[in-house]
Amino acid sequence: MALKSHQIEKIQSLTMADIAERRLLDYFKKNAVKPGDAIPKEMELAEALDVSRNVVREALSRLKMLGMIESKKKRGMVLSEPDIFGGFERVLDPLILKQQTLHELFELRMVLETGLADLLFLRKSDADILELEKIIKKSKKQDTASFKVKHEIAFHGKLYEMTGNATITRFQTLLLPIFEYVVAEEEKLHGVPPVSDVRHSDLVEILKSGTPQEFKEAMRIHLSPHFDRLT
């Protein structure tokens, strides 16, 4: 197996703030610090780590960004439940990610959307189906390119929401700009992909009276015009 750059770390690239940040994370884990627990003051930490307060402030600021630390009035700093995708959200800019990473994220979409079927059949409601049908009805009245993108987002986004899984739903919401970017880039190179044999209305029919197995296969075919280009 080839060594990947994230598996081993360049020693010289570590700054004092990097080291302080890790020491803090280790400290939380080893002492089983939980959300709501107070953490030592900046000055105490600087003494314990034997670094300047500026270094500690940098390290704490990073953890604040991730939502792991909150400043409370009167109580000082406490550990808090982090925003699980906070860091991910910040780096998801198509202009700064490698082409390879963008394509891999697009494949992840295919994986997720075929894999959703079991959760969908477990949790779908009549109201969900009605909403999907409404989304499709709206799309028949308009036909501009920008509307099509909005329609895609509304339909597929609703499917994620139907899983009742907020983490999966948020993950997809964050990935949407990447999906759109990859589709637009592909279209520049190869033109608009052929329309799939399975349309949104077919997917809804299967949700109404089909099986998860049928849905997985139908979703695969629905996404295949994009998927075929990637492989």
Added chain:
Amino acid sequence: MALKSHQIEKIQSLTMADIAERRLLDYFKKNAVKPGDAIPKEMELAEALDVSRNVVREALSRLKMLGMIESKKKRGMVLSEPDIFGGFERVLDPLILKQQTLHELFELRMVLETGLADLLFLRKSDADILELEKIIKKSKKQDTASFKVKHEIAFHGKLYEMTGNATITRFQTLLLPIFEYVVAEEEKLHGVPPVSDVRHSDLVEILKSGTPQEFKEAMRIHLSPHFDRLT
């Protein structure tokens, strides 16, 4: 739709470093700054943002943590391709995440592993199948609980690796401690789950001579002892 706390932001909770960090991210996007491009010096940024250098240093430190900024000898700071899951990795501590989030991440595993089938059939090689068979053979010689966990990780991890998708593979590697934690917690409450009717050796047989559809269904059954507990 209920308003979720991450959709709207408390105004008073923003610090100067939060604002500076966003201004920097906006600046990169609006000016289409790309990896390798130099970015303004700390002092220039402090002047442009009209804040102290400490605030700028904090904001830059956050972006350094995400791998978006690198300090280069002689060239100063440059934008760099971020580590897409760097922030995610830091917050994945089962002790600080909500039970709800942990369960949702476990469901994400189910979604991913049934969804992998199409990529697996597209990219599997004879060498991959041989390695899966080796992993199974090893597991027949040992039977301790800790070995079983290792075996699970080796087998399912190999499946992810076979997708040839480094982003998906890394995502799963990061989620592994969460999966283990959730399984262990479930076992404390409800005992060891029943063994699934579909075993690893059945999955390998399908990879050898079956179809992606069969694989998806078999994986669902394979994971169902865990899945049934979650719903």
